[in-house]
Amino acid sequence: MVLNNIEKLLEKYENGETSLKEEQVLKHYFTKDNVAPHLEHYKPMFAYFLGNQQEQFTKDLPLKTKRTFNYKWLSVAAVAVIMLGVYFTPITDTNTCKENVVGTFCEPEEAFNEVSKQLAMISNHFNKGTSTVNYLNEVNKGTATLNYLNEIENSTGIIFKTNEY
Incomplete structure (x- = not known):
């Protein structure tokens, strides 16, 4: 009766239909020494799950993400500033001569x-x-x-x- 119940639970487990309590029953059954011979190949898998359940993660996780500065947008902003500067510079008359400007004659x-x-x-x-x-x-x-x-x-x-x- 117990073996028949375990086989039904294994079938549900393979289909992904078991609850946590049913999985716990399977883990408990496969950690014992008296496992049916035709179900022996499931024993390492459930032993792994049981051992894996005992592991704990001990490293600290940083909660803040590192922000990287995107230099592409800086170049776009520089081009925009240059274009605005060229657009809004006052147009001077080139025919007038200014004596006080250095380098002009x-x-x-x-x-x-x-x-x-x-x-x-x-x-x-x-x-x-x-x-x-x-x-x-x-x-x-x-x-x-x-x-x-x-x-x-x-x-x-x-x-x-x-x-x-």
Whole structure:
């Protein structure tokens, strides 16, 4: 009678229709030593469930989630600010000349003279820099001479190799 009841409970258990009390009866039956031989293969499963029920989780769980800053939205906001700045900048008349603004010239001749002066200064500094690098030409001449020595060495190597045969 008990074995018949256990088999019915196992069938309900496999179909997922058992209650917690019925599962407890099954766990209790399979932890005993006198289990029917044809039901022995269920014993490790219920022993595992019973042992697993004794385990406890001891680690602390953080309740606050870490917030990550999304840099994509920062770039979108930066583009929006730039676009608004471009849109709302006042349009100035380019024909009017302001004497007090630094780096601007009202007369084209003044601008040309200033540009010429700046280019002359850049040219002067560039020429000083190239004069300090002229010694590299002497190094190139020395390497050309060494190439002649390599040709002589190659020809003597060919001569000595043919003599060995």
